[in-house]
Amino acid sequence: MKMKRSKIDIINSTVESYLKRRGYQDIDIFNKSDHNKTITSEESLLREMAQSATSTKNSIIFSAITNDVTAADQAYKKLRTWINLINDETVKEDLMTLLYPIFCHLYLEMLHAGNLQAAIEFFNSNRSDFITCKEKNFLDELSCVFSIQDAESKPIVNAFKIRKYRVDMSDEAHNALQKYLAKHGHVIIMQIINIHVTINIKIENIMEEEEENDSGSKFGDISINGHMEQTAGTGTDREMREMLEVIRGLNNNPYKPLKIFRIGNSIENGSCATIPNKMDKFAVGFNENTIRLWPMGSTRLMRPLSRPPMKKIICGSEIDINIDNNDVEVESSGAIVLRGHADAVHDMRFIHDSEILLSVSSDNDMRAWSMVNYSCIGTYNGHNYPIWCMDTSLDDTYIATGSHDRTAKLWTLDRKFPVRIFAGHYMDINSIKFHPNGNYLATGSADKSVKLWSKENGEALRSYPGVQSTIYCLAFSPDGKYLAAAGDDKTVLIWDLATDGLLNELKGHEGTIMNLDWSPDGQFIVSGELNGTVRLWSAKIATNNGISIPMQLTSETDIPAVQVLKSNGKAILTLRFNPRNNSPMCVVTA
Secondary structure, three states: OOOOOOHHHHHHHHHHHHHHHOOOOOOOOOOHHHHHOOOOHHHHHHHHHHHHHHOOOOOOOOHHHHHOHHHHHHHHHHHHHHHHOOOOHHHHHHHHHHHHHHHHHHHHHHHHOOOHHHHHHHHHHHHHHOOOHHHHHHHHHHOOOOOHHHHHHOHHHHHHHHOOEEEEEOHHHHHHHHHHHHHHOOHHHHHHHHHHEEEEEOOHHHHHHHHHHOOOOOEOOOOOOOOOOEOOOOHHHHHHHHHHHHHHHHHHOOOOOOEEEEEOOOOOOEEEEEOOOOOOEEEEEEOOOEEEEEEOOOOOOOOOOOOOOEEEEEOOEEEEEOOOHHHOEEOOOOOEEEEOOOOOEEEEEEEOOOOEEEEEEOOOEEEEEEOOOOOEEEEEEOOOOOEEEEEEOOOOOOEEEEEOOOEEEEEOOOOOOOOEEEEOOOOOEEEEEEOOOOOEEEEEEOOOOEEEEEOOOOOEEEEOOOOOOOEEEEEEOOOOOEEEEEEOOOEEEEEEOOOOEEEEEEEOOOOOEEEEEEOOOOOEEEEEEOOOEEEEEEHHHHOOOOOOOOOOOOOOOOOOOOEEEEOOOOEEEEEEEOOOOOOEEEEEEO
16 A cells, blocks of 8 residues: 655645646755765765766666576577578578677676676687687687776777677568567677677668779778778768768668757747647647647648638537638748647647647646637636646547546547546646557556556556656557556656556666657657657567567666667657657657
C-alpha cells in the first residue's frame, strides 16, 4: 500500500508539474535535502570521478559479460558458425570481416568487467580465426593487454578501442545480418556492433568508378578503424570521396535523421504542438491562448476566397458556418491564427483527415476548429479545472481528456457533455492514450501511477508497478501488447499488458522526459527530454521480442539508445514518428 502523501508534497508536485509544462528546466527548488546537504572534499572528488567515468561517449555497462562470460563466448561462436554455413561466398566474405572487431572488443569488454582468466581463454581459443598479417600484428599487440590501463597505455590498442571500426558489406549481407540478430543476437554482440562498428553498404557502380578515377591515391600502412588513410588528392577527387561518404552514410543508417520544425521567438509562449498523419500542416498552441497553423512541404494554407454556407453536425445540432473572410487572421510568416480559448493551450489533435483540429486549455474547455474556414465550430465543457492532455481513438470516434481535476473524460463530437468519467487518480492526469483497439485507455498522473481503464464502463482495470515519479507521457505499441511511460525519473518504463509485468527500464536521459512515441512498424521508441535531447531505442530489445536469449534487466544491465539526437531547441512541443518513412520528427521552440 502506498503511503499517503503530505499536503506540502502534493502542492510542491503540482507546482513543479505546472512549471515543467511551461518549459522551465532543472526545477530543483523543492529538493531541499539535496541543497542543504554538505559533502567532504573526498566525497566531491569521488562524485566527479564517477561522473567522468559514466559520461564517456562510448561508456557502456557490460553486465551481460559480467554475469555470464560463457554466454558471450558462445554468442561469438554461434555467430561464426552461422556465417560459415552461408552458401553465398560473397555474403560470407562480407560477414567474415565483422568477426574481427567483435572478437577484439569482446576481449576488451571481458577485461573491463574484470574477467582476466576468461578473457585470456577466449582470446587464445579464437585467435586462430584471423590469419592476415595486419590482423596478426594487431593481435600480437592485443595479447599483451591484460587490463584497461594496459589498453590505454598502448596507442594502437587505445585508438582501436575509442574509434569505430568500419566494415564494408553488400546490402544482401547486411539484410542477412539484421535477420540473424533479430532472431539469435545476444545483447553484447548487438551492443558492440552498435557502439564500436560502422557498417557501410557497398555502392558497386560508384565504387568501381572511383577506383578507376583515383588510381593515384596512396594508402597508409595501418588501418586502426577499418579505414585506410588516403592522401588529399585533387579537389575533384576529394569532393567525389566526400560525396561517396555521404551516400554510404545514408545507405548505412537504418534510422532517418530527426526532422525539426523550429518556431522562432516563442520560448516564453510555445506550449504544445501536433502534426497530423496527413503531414500537410502542423499546429502550435501558445500560452497566451492562441493557436497557429503552418504548412508542411509543398502545402499552402490559404484562406478561402469565397465562403459558401456550410453545415456541420457539432454538439448535437446542425449549425450554419458563414464567416467573413476578414475574420481569418494570417500573419506575415504565413501562419494562420486561431483565437477562442481564454487561457493557455496545452494539447491538440487533428481528426477526420485533418479537417478538424481539437484543442484543450487552462480555460477548462475543449474546442473543435474547422480547417476549411479556420473557425471554432464547437466548445465542450465538463472539466472543472485546466485540461492538460488529450488523445483520440484510431477511428476518430472518441476523444479522451485528462485534467487538473484528477479525472479523465470521454467525449464524442456530437455531444457537448462527456459520455464517461474515469475517476481514481488523486492528483493531476498529465497524459492519456487510447489502446490501439479502442477499448481501453491508459492514464499517467502526478500521483506516480499509471492506470488502464475500460472505455465501456469506466472501471480501472490495472495499476502498473514500478512507477517512481510523476508521469508526463505514454505510448502503446502498435500491436497493443506493450505500454511505455516516462516522466520525472528520466526513465522509460515498458510493461507487458498480457502479464502486467514491468519488462524494461530504458535509462540514459539526464532530465525529465516529456515526449514519447512508438514507431508505426513497432521497431523503435523515441523519447524527448525537457532540454531538447531526443533518444531512439530499439523496441525489439526493450521488449525481448525476437531475442532467443531471455534478458532479465536490472539496474546493472542498461540498454543503450540506438541514437542520441539533439533538437537544438529550448523545448520540444511534440515528438512523433512520420508514418510514411518511420523517421522521428519534432516541433521545437528556438
